[in-house]
Amino acid sequence: MxxxxxxxxxxxxxxxxxxxxxxxxxxxxxxxxxxxxxxxxxxxxxxxxxxxxxxxxxxxxxxxxxxxxxxxxxxxxxxxxxxxxxxxxxxxxxxxxxxxxxxxxxxxxxxxxxxxxxxxxxxxxxxxxxxxxxxxxxxxxxxxxxxxxxxxxxxxxxxxxxxxxxxxAVRFQREEGQISRAKFKLLEAEKAFGLQYAKHQKALDIGAAPGGWTSLLLERGLRVTAIDPADLHPSLSAYPTLTYLKRNASEVKLAEGSFDLLVCDMSWSPMMMCRLVLDLEQALVKGATAIITIKLMHKKPMQTIRDVISRMSTAFVLQKAKQLFHNREEITLYLIKK
Ligand SMILES: C[S@@+](CC[C@H](N)C(=O)[O-])C[C@H]1O[C@@H](n2cnc3c(N)ncnc32)[C@H](O)[C@@H]1O
Missing domain, CATH: 3.30.2130.30 (VC0802-like)
Structure with missing residues (x-):
């Protein structure tokens, strides 16, 4: 007992x-x-x-x-x-x-x-x-x-x-000039999943604005391609390592095998998010890491999560799914590209 x-x-x-x-x-x-x-x-x-x-x-x-x-x-x-x-x-x-x-x-x-x-x-x-x-x-x-x-x-x-x-209840210190609270989610994911973003070279950030996640990856020395029809914070334009595509992710074409890290934090319908990510998955190298938040929009979170994991499993292997302390009505997935 x-x-x-x-x-x-x-x-x-x-x-x-x-x-x-x-x-x-x-x-x-x-x-x-x-x-x-x-x-x-x-x-x-x-x-x-x-x-x-x-x-x-x-x-x-x-x-x-x-x-x-x-x-x-x-x-x-x-x-x-x-x-x-x-x-x-x-x-x-x-x-x-x-x-x-x-x-x-x-x-x-x-x-x-x-x-x-x-x-x-x-x-x-x-x-x-x-x-x-x-x-x-x-x-x-x-x-x-x-x-x-x-x-x-x-x-x-x-x-x-x-x-x-x-x-x-994980607490991070808020920094001077921090672009968004969303940055804490990506920081917490790194710790919770035992990752080191600095070990990656090229990241793709889908739904990047205003740029909290992008800023963290840039600070860690990665080259980042950020996609979002909304504006990124002006401070990010100082980074020569940033490529900003001010567009809907569904309109973007990317070269094959060009990224070893994908992050995606679109507050959007989980199934639409799956479709967008799966349409762009060929831009990732085999073994690439993906960190994705799933919005729990419906009354049945467990079903939503099962559906998303099942869809994503066509191109990714799930490592862990977790509701992080900094996740509100959402959870975070850690996946590896097949
Ligand atoms: C929660 S915010 C992302 C916050 C960001 N991770 C940060 O750290 O600042 C969600 C973003 O996803 C973007 N978004 C939603 N649908 C999109 C799409 N189809 N293509 C690209 N961006 C999209 C929205 O414009 C919004 O800026």
Whole structure:
């Protein structure tokens, strides 16, 4: 038997639960923050659940934390003491480990302490145990979810939790002069799919305006062909490595085998997007990487995703489909050209 807390993007928890139900026999769910955070009980042990979930990672499950302990919140200062004591029981497992403390609070929690105060108290305890409190690249994570009446505490690695960010909420620093928030999606995809865009040479960006994705690829040293009938941000014209085709992608002809990276972020009907990308796929070399967002326009996201993947599989092999933290009503596909 094992207990877990799952998190998805706002309103997508029902889909995450549906995916998990298909993978983990006998899983049952209780909402903690409706549409987003849920408690999961399974008859299977922790290792079996982890293996099953990491092998076929659900698209809509952003974060998963095992429940190794719970504390009934009294609303008194003693809650924090009990939490510290619980860490004490695990002290040895933190020694010499870069350890992050992740705290999430339900808006109606009776737990008195802010995330910052809780973290400060637990970091001090971790130092006593010989651990190294870490914000980035932790080896161990202590994940705490403060529900209205209970603290749920889980210990694990970033891999076990599907993310090294609290609740999978990846934050990037907004830069001076950043062209669009969309840039964060491509940055997050790089991390989530273990890619390095700088290893590519020539990228094709379909639906590029105003140019957040194009700017990231240009900054990484790629030559970029950007297609969009809408205007690109004027700052991009400074790049001699940019070719801008101010047209509808359906009107463009491209030389065969000229790109090793395709990115496409058209907020458009998924099936039309498929048609456009498949019409241009011969411009990619074999083995090219493709990062594509799929807009979930309809009431049935799972069906839309299955249809798109099936269409795209004529020319691509799917590596991973994931709803990233920066995806709103959409998911991101990582594909390789056949
Ligand atoms: C969400 S925006 C892209 C944002 C971009 N990734 C960024 O980082 O700034 C979608 C873009 O797709 C473009 N688009 C939609 N249909 C298109 C088509 N058939 N051909 C080319 N571009 C298209 C739209 O003009 C719009 O600029």
């Amino acid at each position: 094992s207990q877990w807390i799952g998190t998805s993007n706002q309103q997508y928890a029902p889909y995450a639960m549906e995916e998990i139900r298909r993978l983990v026999d006998g899983a049952s769910f209780t909402p903690l923050s409706p549409g987003e955070v849920f408690l999961m009980n399974t008859p299977l042990d922790r290792q079996t659940v982890l293996q099953t979930i990491t092998q076929q990672e659900p698209i809509f499950l952003r974060h998963l934390q095992a429940v190794d302990g719970t504390i009934d919140i009294s609303g008194e200062a003693t809650d924090l003491e009990r939490l510290s004591d619980m860490l004490g029981a695990e002290a040895l497992s933190f020694k010499d480990k870069r350890t992050a403390v992740h705290i999430r609070r339900h808006p109606k929690t009776a737990f008195l302490f802010s995330a910052a105060d809780t973290k400060a108290a637990l970091d001090a305890k971790l130092i006593e145990f010989g651990a190294v409190p870490a914000l980035q690249d932790p080896e161990r994570i202590i994940a705490i979810y403060a529900s209205p009446d209970k603290l749920y505490i889980g210990f694990g690695s970033p891999r076990d939790m599907l993310s090294d960010w609290a609740g999978g």
